[in-house]
Amino acid sequence: MRLNDIKDNPGARKGRLRIGRGIGSGVGKTGGRGGKGQTARTGVAIGGFEGGQMPLHRRLPKRGFNKWNRKDWNEINVGALQKAVDEGKLKAGQSVDVTALVDAGILRRPKDGLRLLGSGEITAKLSLTVNHATATAKAAVEKAGGSVSVIEKKILEADEAKRKKSAAKKGGTTKKQAAAEE
Structure with missing residues (x-):
């Protein structure tokens, strides 16, 4: 066996379906999109569309919150x-x-x-x-x-500075006290 003898098994690689290339291709004319209408056009993203009725995801109330970087202990x-x-x-x-x-x-x-x-x-x-x-x-x-x-949680200097600034705004400490702490 040589490098030039290596090839895929028959049927291992399937060619891309080229739509809209004539009647003989089986996907000519409308190209598998049916006839006319919104979905025959380009740029359609119907997602949760329900024919103009208020979609289910908008009828239900928003609830809860999932913290994206939540620790798993x-x-x-x-x-x-x-x-x-x-x-x-x-x-x-x-x-x-x-x-x-x-x-x-x-x-x-x-x-x-x-x-x-x-x-x-x-x-x-x-x-x-x-x-x-x-x-x-x-x-x-x-x-x-x-x-x-x-184990103590590591607090970054930037976070500590932000916390002090927030405390100063809320009236926990005055700006002079915050400056003295630094």
Whole structure:
């Protein structure tokens, strides 16, 4: 076999359908668009058009809001952590974060971080590093002798400046106070 012998299997590549090229092509004259009318013309985008009646998407009220950059957290209860310790997936006294939970097979994937919830009982002493923890979860872990450290959200200087400016406008601080803080 040589390079010049290589070719596609018969029928592997299908040619583009060339419409409006005479009666013999099967798509001549109207070119598959039917006869006359709005859709026979170019530039038609009927989308949700209902013949002039008010379309359904305009009849229904607008509701809700979906944040476009919303974080998707892994959520875990303290009871689930205790169960993992009991099953031997985690060791008491060990430092636990998202990667440790994924490695132990408790979570499937790291997602955007970890949120600790307070449902259930915990007796094992664990050192947890999470993105967010409820007050009850924090209290339960600390009662068992463990610790919870929350990863602080990184605030950009531009965002901080914007926040100070907004606070100054609302009357939270005067412009002189805001300037003194900087």
